[in-house]
Amino acid sequence: MALTKSDFSEKLFDELGLNKREAKEMVESFFEEIKVALENGQEVKLSGFGKFELRDKSSRPGRNPKTGEEVAISARRVVTFRSGQKLRARVEEYAGTQ
Amino acid sequence: MTKSELIETLAKQQPHLALKDVELVIKCLIEQMSQSLSSGDRVEIRGFGSFSLHYRPPRIGRNPKTGSAVALSSKHVPHFKPGKELRERVNESRTKHAIVESL
Numbered sequence: 208m209a210l211t212k213s214d215f216s217e218k219l220f221d222e223l224g225l226n227k228r229e230a231k232e233m234v235e236s237f238f239e240e241i242k243v244a245l246e247n248g249q250e251v252k253l254s255g256f257g258k259f260e261l262r263d264k265s266s267r268p269g270r271n272p273k274t275g276e277e278v279a280i281s282a283r284r285v286v287t288f289r290s291g292q293k294l295r296a297r298v299e300e301y302a303g304t305q
Numbered sequence: 306m307t308k309s310e311l312i313e314t315l316a317k318q319q320p321h322l323a324l325k326d327v328e329l330v331i332k333c334l335i336e337q338m339s340q341s342l343s344s345g346d347r348v349e350i351r352g353f354g355s356f357s358l359h360y361r362p363p364r365i366g367r368n369p370k371t372g373s374a375v376a377l378s379s380k381h382v383p384h385f386k387p388g389k390e391l392r393e394r395v396n397e398s399r400t401k402h403a404i405v406e407s408l
Contacts, residue, residue, distance in 0.1 A: 208346060210341040225330070240314050248403055249306050256338065284395050286392070288356075
C-alpha cells in the first residue's frame with residue numbers, strides 16, 4: 208500500500224499529538240516549501256534521506272514513440288533525486304519482489 | 306536548502322509551534338518515507354511526486370583497488386518521479402533563477 212498525505216497527517220496526530228488541522232498543514236507546507244525552493248533554483252538536501260537536484264537540459268531531437276515522427280524536445284529544467292547513503296542502505300536490504 | 310533551513314522556514318509559518326516541535330515533525334515525515342520505502346511500499350504525494358523502488362539484478366562487480374571480481378547480489382534502489390505540478394513549476398521558473406547547489 209502506497210503511503211499518502213493522509214497517512215503522514217495521521218502519524219503526526221498519533222505520534223506527536225498535533226491536532227488534525229495542524230498535522231494536515233504541516234504535511235502540506237513540508238512538500239510546498241521543497242517545491243518553492245526548487246522553483247527558486249535552490250537544490251534541497253535532506254540529510255539521511257537524499258538530495259533533490261536541478262538540471263538544465265538543452266533541447267534535443269526526439270521521436271514520437273507511437274508514430275516514429277521526429278519532434279524537437281525543448282530545453283528544460285528537471286528535478287532529479289539522489290538518495291542518501293542511509294536510505295540506500297536501508298532500501299538495499301529489501302528482498303521482496305516488485 | 307538544507308533540512309535545518311527547511312525546519313526554520315516551516316517554524317516561521319507556524320508560530321504556534323516551537324522550533325523543536327517542527328524539527329520532530331520533519332524527522333517524523335522523513336522517517337516515515339524511509340520506512341515505507343525500506344519495506345517495499347511506494348510513497349505518493351499528489352503534486353510533488355512519487356518515490357518507488359527500482360530493482361537492480363545481480364552482477365559481477367570489481368574491486369577497483371585490486372581488480373578482482375566480486376559477485377554482487379540483486380538489490381533495490383530508491384527512485385523519485387517528480388509530479389506534474391513540480392515539473393511544471395520548476396521548468397517555468399528556469400529562466401528566472403540560476404541553479405544554486407545545496408551544501
